[in-house]
Amino acid sequence: MRMTRYFLPLLKEVPSDAQIASHQLMMRAGMIRQAAAGIYSWLPLGLRVMQKIERIVVEEQTRAGHLPMLMPTLQPATLWEESGRYSDYGEEMLRITDRHDRKLLYGPTNEEMITDIFREHVHSYRDLPLTLFHVQWKFRDEIRPRYGVMRGREFLMKDGYNFDVDQDEAIHAYNRHMVSYLRTYERLGLQAIPMRADTGPIGGNHSHEFLVLASTGESRVHYDAAILDLKLKDAAIDYDSHDRCAAVVAEWTTPYARTEETHDATVFADRVPAGRRVESRAIEVGQIFYFGTKYSEVMGATVTNAAGQSVPVHMGSHGIGVSRLVGAIIEAHHDDRGIRWPLSVAPFQVGLVNLAHNDTGCRTTCEQLYRELAGLGLEVLYDDRDESPGAQFASMTLIGLPWMVAVGPRSLAGGEVEFTERASGIRSSHPHETAARHLADRIGLPPV
């Protein structure tokens, strides 16, 4: 993408409304624009990041055997009257009336609708286990939206729902989700800690939240520092194996880690050595629930089991805040000059900068590198603007692409171009003829 043809409204100054780093940087990098309190437009650069996150989330869910679908944003109130939540949910639910005076609501979550779909079409234990998910916009009319996309009223969430014949199977689904979530966060460049959680208005009795440590987080958390040493890595996990999934869950939930709501100071002091007790702030980026037959009983979602009896199906639900993750990743990866995107979610992997717009040699080299890098499968943002080098460097640093390739007369005189890795700040030079391949190797792309 050539910058002169892109839509990238960068801001030099910090908008006065933005308080925390991620919000300020998203505004300055031209990723979002506020439409109303807690409601944002996603500009091209921001959308690219959000879509990359969504893709990773979907890939990991699919890998775990969960099936993508899509439910609407608007739901009939009748479903929620059936579950009792139309009156229970309160002011956070945005209620809408259509032209025929029918009551609708902008979905804050989808347990009712998915249960309705399930009960209509699934009747036998032979069709289980079943886990369906979608990535869809939600609306929760927060009392006080804040921190940009971190606490928006409208937000993009992946929410999934499992249906199982009994509690054992449903707990396996719960475990499977924890593993798939840990994998997801790791791919996103985040260290997310599962913490025992309250179940809140969704209900149920078995739940974990996933929290990313950040000083600007809204949650206060207490944990055993030993949990920070856990790594899932790329271990191939058999999602069909109850034992393997349970083992991973056991490993990750044994060290003490709780939010303020479930924190028990006595247990904390008893079980965790003094030197490893950490209290900190964190951002919640996901939550999983097992709630048994809470919805299936009231809504009549039953299956016939192997013994021929009709039993209410066991369910759980699981959510990952996709739009919030954009902010959370920035909170975890930035410095005082801008964003430092992890490679996996970077809007472009490489920024190519022509430092001397009117220099034929620089321009020719840039054009060639631009073609070569794209040919190797790299996503390149090419700064072909006629700006001063200082402004170009500052823009690239702000946007935070993992790699910058600078082409200027000084190094090009020696036949070289300059690489800068955003995360480390380390610069190096390389002959321009082989620069594209060299960078592809550094990034780890296979030969074409």
Added chain:
RNA sequence: CGGGGCGUGGCGCAGUCUGGUUAGCGCGACGGUUUUGGGAACCGUAGGUCGUUGGUUCGAAUCCAAUCGCCCCGACCA
């Protein structure tokens, strides 16, 4: 919802207390010239119903009232 604050060119702000003639400043934008390795310099240009409505007054960005919007602190939440 309780408490606090703010609405003035695209962005950041001054001016409001103490009403007074063409509403300023920095950044940005546009045109030109000179520049070009970490947010360049100079010259010029465009852009504002001072959130909205009503009131007080000879006169309102400024005083009064209402209203809309946004932000911060608290209780609630992916």
